[in-house]
Amino acid sequence: MTQTLPRLVRPESIGELSELVSQAHADGRTVAVYGGGSALDDHPPGDTPSLLIDMSGLNRVIEHSPGDLIMVAEAGARIADLKDVAETGDQELLSDFPADRVDSGSTLGGAIATRAVGPRRIGRLPLREVVLGITVVLADGTIAKAGGKVVKNVAGYDLSKLMTGSWGTLGIIASAAIRLYPKAQAQGFVEIPGAEAALGVLGSQVAPAAVEIDRSPGAQATTVVMVEGLPESVESRTRQIIEANPGAKSGFEPSWWARRAQAPVTIRASVSPALVPELVAQIARLEDAIGYPIQLRGSAMGVFDLGVGAPDTDPAIATRVVLEHLRTWDRKQLIATVLCAPPAVWDEVDVWGDIPGFGLMRTIKDQFDPDGLLSPGRGTGGL
């Protein structure tokens, strides 16, 4: 099968980006965006776009105000570079962002469009909560902004949240204002065998910054708690956790911290925190029953990535079985979709299932992009 290669453009200003998209719209051409390429294997590859926009020319920091704990930057700027800028003010950008995505060149726009999640969503709010304002280029080239650059603002609809996690299907993110956090002076880690202790730590008074659970195929799960703050406090709280949990010992940042497990397929399972131990136990039983390895990793707040399948097996069957199993749970308690998979899986498996509110999402997509020109096939549920 031959495919026409998309034409590649590299705008250097928001005005230029808008002109390009507007022209594509007039010609009825589909458009997709290339940020850092760090999420190319996530979500279905989609249709080959007629125009591919390389965002690397839009990589400026527009404003960094340490006194206000905010940074405004263009969408093509790399997270790693922006983190360095934040560091100059002893501050931290996107605390809850996966380290592997930072390392592989993820951009600000890509991070927001994919609503990436990491471990530190307890003390410092997840990504969706720190996007204060956004400028987008709509399907017809219109430049629109919403929100602002102050931490508190309820003027008009919160389109920043709408664009966060929209996978480029509603508009092209051109720039964003992000809330920063002061850098913690110290961090400490405690390792606890099993997953049962996780909920106790979440509900305790030690104010953890993260509670992660990791379970490799066939192995016992491990809970790793991270605390951060002033050195004396970190030391005291670390001790408290160790004393309260048999088998707990002080540790270091594990090599897998904030990184996704390597597996042919990754399923994202989001679950009520109360049911986290039950999910971990069921995954172990399921693994035994079906004979496919399943790697589990994620936050005890209830967001897990399940790495399914071994390199030489057909991942589609295993994926289907795991999804079918997870979907017997009430979707108000647990919802599972495929995040990353080879092409066969996207085609053969019901990767999305029944998503609450999907009808409204469809209508929103039709309103924002009636001709279906933006990132066709890349969005959740095919939006």
Added chain:
Amino acid sequence: MNRIDAVLGRIEPHLAAGAIVTDETERRTYECDGLAVHKTVPALVVRVTSTAEVALTVRACHEFDVPFVARGSGTGLSGGAQPHAEGVLIVMSTMRDILDIDPLAQRAIVQPGVINLNLSNEANPDGYYFAPDPSSQSVCSIGGNVAENSGGAHCLKYGFTTNHVTGLTLVTAQGEIVEIGGDAPEYPGFDLLGVLCGSEGTLGIVTEVTVRLTRLPEAVETLLIGFESTDAAGQAVSDIISAGIMPAAIEMMDALAIEAAEKAVACNYPQGAGAVLVVELDGPAIDVELERETVIARARDHGAGEVRVAVDDAERGLIWKGRKSAFAAVGRISPDYIVQDGVIPRSRLGPVLSSISRIAEECGVRVANVFHAGDGNLHPLVLFDGSKEGQTELAETASGRILDLCLSEGGSITGEHGVGSDKAKFMPRMFTNEDLDTMQILRCAFDPDHLSNPGKIFPTPRLCGEPPRRTSGEHPLQAAGKAELF
């Protein structure tokens, strides 16, 4: 038959006696929310008790093209729940059951009419609370909090209502019941919860909310610190935040606000202070203790006078009483006042407060300042005497100029009270036509007929399906001969 009668005919057979209010005098009791300057008597009032009743009412409104407005406790300060003269007011305060509290999941499921503080009170014995705490929390409803994306003193650390909602049931403007989200923290697809929070009842009616509960902290410490001036207090705030401390709350009051609070509730704030800060620290006991020392040191750097640390809940209560009663208290020193709500980048506090006093002077009014200093959310209270010729206009001018000032500093026209009917006219000062039209695209997806709380937020919304208000013609790109870029 008029349209209201048609709606009545549809719903009456299905609702309990007393649920429907047609009597004019009784309807009049609903004519405004907490902002009493905007008044409209609704054509019909319906007090609902279930999602099904809301859906029934909205379906009837949709069928006969009748606008409807949801009303929670009616404490809103921007006219958000101001009724529509030819519309139905749907009163949600009769849906006030807490359906479930699950400490293990850190979740609660409530009906929208539940009073904010009641949920915390119910969750406290299990060691949890609902973090968003508007000063009106003893009376406002959680449905209203969701619609306004309300904040409160403690939102600096814990985030606004939107950060505490994981699921809700929505009755759309067509009367369909849609369940969104649930107990899990992340749902796939567009962030519908994110857009519904803060949509001021214009995208449908929320009939059930799943909220996140927050663990009560091990320790809480409340400090009251007196300063010579708001400038000094503002600099102390900046230094505290720069020191890496995230207090649960930092609130500021200026001399006039202190005077008012003192008259109203005898809160015994430091005498003669030009400004006070109320700083609350919470978290693990050891952190609170260490942070308290830093806060006091930073405050002393800026000439802090009296530093009072509450020793018990009674003292803490008294400190907060002064702050939380401040809006009402200015009634003691002025016959009339406007509560303004604007936001600025925190680092600009000093210069902005100076400009506000200049504006007050030029307009010949007095302005008392009470605000959430940690996140730059100002509440200038413009004091005036409406019985004096021309004073009302002067106060409105001052109030509007303060918003322009916030905008010129890169801030916002509202931090927590919402746009409602009161500030719709200011939206074009903060957003371009393109920005506002883009918000309308979202509106059209939820409410193509503009029946859900019409006339709020947007000054002159574009009709759904109407072409956008943009200049058309030859594209600048072609004109510039750059079309070969493709």
